[in-house]
Amino acid sequence: MTAATTIATGSPPDLDAFREQARAWLREHAPAPSPVTDIEAARAFQAALYDAGFAGITWPQDVGGRGLSTAYQQAFSDEEAEYELPTYPFTIGMGMCGPTVNDLGTPEQRTRYLPRLLRGEDIWCQLFSEPGAGSDVASLQTRAVLDGDSWVVDGQKVWTTNAQWADFGALLARTDPDRPKHSGLTMFVVDMHAPGVTVRPLKDMSGRAPFNEIYFDSVRIPADAVIGEVNGGWHAAVTMLGHERVSIGSRRRPKTNPLDFTAIAALAQRLGVSGEPATRERLAELYARERVLELFNVRLRQEAAAGIAPGARGSVAKLAGSMLARLAVDTVGEIAGPEIVAWDPEDTTGAAVALGINSTPSSSIAGGTNEIQRGIIGERVLGLPKEPSVDKGVPFRELKVGTQK
Known part of the structure; x- marks a missing residue:
């Protein structure tokens, strides 16, 4: 024990x-x-x-x-x-996939996957986005066809974080093209080491390869690998996206990170500008936003523990986190000045700041763009009128999505 x-x-x-x-x-x-x-x-x-x-x-x-x-x-x-x-390799599993399996998985799935995830025995990834279905996930074209006692999956996913290490993935695939695009989806647990799964790294402008593109070529998935209900994948996706947005929004930088408030304040002091009014004002704003977001996420976690799902308010956390990251980059740029682009090669802090600057734009895209989050907040939190939907109720195979006719 x-x-x-x-x-x-x-x-x-x-x-x-x-x-x-x-x-x-x-x-x-x-x-x-x-x-x-x-x-x-x-x-x-x-x-x-x-x-x-x-x-x-x-x-x-x-x-x-x-x-x-x-x-x-x-x-x-x-x-x-x-x-x-x-612990970075486990962020997707701990923050998104694991909570969704806990919410919607069968008792067998919960006892099979969750303890191994907690112990670090398995790493998970999220398989949603496709080349033709990014922000509009419901337009995805990866197909899963039932063949006997298993599903056969063919298609492609992209921008998949941690797939290069993953043992399992939460896969969203189309199982009934005769249904409208939101109601013909199913979520599966897929073995990332199964025959037919190919993982290829994608480099970003920082020079790293945190993302991957994944190809599924007649990959067989057992029938008991469905998370939730067959053709109920949109509900499962919304559940996971809610966890994802809270996870991204609540993710705290360590104080050693050069874009954390503590590190930026120390940098201002080292450069002798911490007493300047403009610097103090920027640091005060950064601290206030960090603290407000932290308290908001505490409230979401408390409500989740009480059985209250974060719902669309997860988008508030995600959007606020993205905007905070942008503010941190702008603040450190104003404080550091030319050092931001011309640092001493032996200064690891300068290199880390540059890496943070190059990586920050992804925060406004990953997990749904800032524009998507604002739309969700407007419609589902503030109760503003919804945008018109021209494809509601139309079978997916009748929509002109990519090669789909």
């Missing part, structure tokens, strides 16, 4: 004691930051995190979580912000 299981079956620990335990454990076990992801080291750290009782803090106990309140998760998040932990 692991330490996590032992702790989970007892009474909730004192919050202050829990925070001190987390602080002490991280001080002893958090590894030094590394520019290269060592996937086996990441798996080992996730396993250690689980054994110590700090993985799946709010997840149900029957799948290996601790079943604690969001206050405990917030306490651990506060402490881990002091470090740059090697």
Whole structure:
């Protein structure tokens, strides 16, 4: 029996004691930051995190979580912000796929997949976007056809984060082209090592390859791999997108990140401009926005723990997080001046800032563009009139989408 299981079956620990335990454990076990992801080291750290009782803090106990309140998760998040932990490969699984399987999966799926995810044994990716279906996910053309006791999948996905490491993916595919585009979709668990799955990296302007394009060539998926209901994939997709937007919006940079408020304030002090009125004003705005977003996400997590789904408000968190990232880049650019493009080659901070600047534009695209988020907020949160839908009720095969006729 692991330490996590032992702790989970007892009474909730004192919050202050829990925070001190987390602080002490991280001080002893958090590894030094590394520019290269060592996937086996990441798996080992996730396993250690689980054994110590700090993985799946709010997840149900029957799948290996601790079943604690969001206050405990917030306490651990506060402490881990002091470090740059090697948990990036698990962000999609922990923040998006795992919660969706927990919400919609069968008891067998929950017990099969979720404990392994928490222990770092499996890495997950999300397989939604396609070359012709980005923001309009419902227009996807990847097909899944039932053949005996399995589904056969053919198609392509793109912009898939962490697919180069993934063991499993949450795949959205079209299972009935005679239905309208939103109602003929199904979500599956797909083995990323199955025959017919090809993963190819895509480099972004930072020089890294965080994204991938995936090809499915007659990939067979067992019938029991459906998440939710056959042809009920849009509901599953909306559920996952809700988790995704909260996850992206609530993701905190470690304080060592050069685009975190603490690091930017230290940079202003080092350059001798921290006392200038314009700098103080920008730093105050950045701090206020960081704090407001943090408190908003605490509220969403508390409500989720009480059984209240974030729904469209997840788009508020996602949009605010994207805008905060842009503000951080603008602020550090104004403070650093020419150093932003001409740093000392031995200055790792300058290189990290440049990487952050090149990576930040993706925050306004990943998980749905800022424009899409504003539309969702306007219609579903503020109750503004919806945009007209010209394809509502039309069978997908009758729509002129890509090669579909």
